[in-house]
Amino acid sequence: MAVVLAAAALSCVAAEVSPSLFFAKIGNFTGYIGRLFHLDSGALVVTDPVEWYWGLARWARLLGETIVMAYVGTALGAIGAFFLAFLAAANVTPARWLSFTVRRFCEFCRTVPGLVFALMFVIAFGLGPMAGVLAIAIHSLGALGKLFAEVVENIDMKPVEGVQATGAPWHVSMRFGALPQVMSNFVSYVLLRFEVNVRESAVLGFVGAGGIGMDLFEAIRKFYYSDVSAILVMIVVTVAVIDIFTGKIRHRLIGLVEGR
Amino acid sequence: MLDRSRIDLAALRARHPGHFGGAGRNRSVAIVFGGALLLLLLGMADLGFFGLNTLTGIGKLWDVTVLMLPPEPGSWAMFRLYLWGLIETIAIALLGTLVAAVLAVPLGLLAARNVTTARIVTFLTRRSLDTIRSVDILIWALIWIGVVGLGPFAGVLAFATSDIGSFGKLFSEAIEAADRKPVEGIVSTGGGRVLGVRFGLLPEVFPVLASQVLYFFESNVRWASILGVVGAGGIGLQLSEAIRTLELRQASFIILMILVTVAAIDLVSNQLRFALIGKRGQART
Structure with missing residues (x-):
């Protein structure tokens, strides 16, 4: 406990924490939140939804792009992770060194933040959704690769051994021995990752990597308060809807597995 | 045959x-x-x-990769700058996580159905936590920069607000999953609800909460390293600057530094977590 407190105190110095500044400026925060919900004319946003959502068509298109980015990124990452997982899992890996290499590779993809990859891909592919998709795909590859490998490590080895006993090669024993056991878990993790990625792709636009983040960043930077709240509400609602939807699918999947 | x-x-x-x-x-x-x-x-x-x-x-990506090798900081002064940025990053993550954890305990209690009996309170708390959670940390950082200005303090506040949402939810779930018997025992001796929560519930859920906080600290160090991209302090500032000015060898050096730091922190907090969970296991038996 004392160690934690000491570390916290040191961090306060390093992070230039100043309570006085905080209390002096906290009014700005509530004021900021207040201004978010007022139009330029000073009226509350809800009184004039047409004015509030003046850019609905453009934002809806960008939001659609954001979701497509998240979908494609998740799918590409999941496909990669699917193949890597069987190489990385300690119990079925064809070779120890392969498992080690794949694990380190996934770790690398997971640790470097998606935004850094996005910055780099923006250099290579130019501004636009492509950079964002690749950044999401690589980050998902790292995260899902680890989770998938853990799922594979927890399987019952008997079916795999059974298939191997018939003389089947490695890929066949994976296909018929391991895959049926892990599929529902894989899908569940992918859906979870998709939820996360929708959130992340909404901010990738901050570095110019496509999606609604570009407009949001501009609105925040230029103090278009009502635009900020309009876009934020759209993002929050979309994320909530996607969460509920994928949550339903996940629960049905879990029910399927337990019902067997 | x-x-x-x-x-x-x-x-x-x-x-x-x-x-x-x-x-x-x-x-x-x-x-x-x-x-x-x-x-x-x-x-x-x-x-x-x-x-x-x-x-x-x-093709260009290949060029970029080649330009990134070998990683080098440029000069000794730059290296010191990066090191300081890294310390700042860890400080931001640590403080933000701690503040969020402390603030989230009462919220978690409010959102737990077995502690707070008023359904309207749990419902409202949960919905507000959901809303906080669905706004990304970078957006919080931008908002706080507008309030307290550029710098690491905005990053700390961003982590604090954004993690309250996650912690509140996780804590309330841990509290709901906790065993009711210790609380009932304390209430039966005449202790009030507050004492019941303090001595019956908190000791039971504390190791779980602490291990979750550690988890978040780990992932927050990763996130803190990009907060600088929007100007909220930490090594992200130097990193995004290096990438934007195409000083790619320095950029790859910074990425390497982040990787090593994150690996070291993972190692330490893993052992801490095992110690925590081990303690709980001993208490149970």
């Missing part, structure tokens, strides 16, 4: 249809996966994956 020619495959297939055609071959599953794949291809086409752009981009 079995003589293959003597096996009547047709008869076997008729008797055990489920054993032929392989495991897990299911039409509805195939349709779902086919549909998902089709959507993926459509999405890729929509985002311009099948253009000439992709090829030139991959």
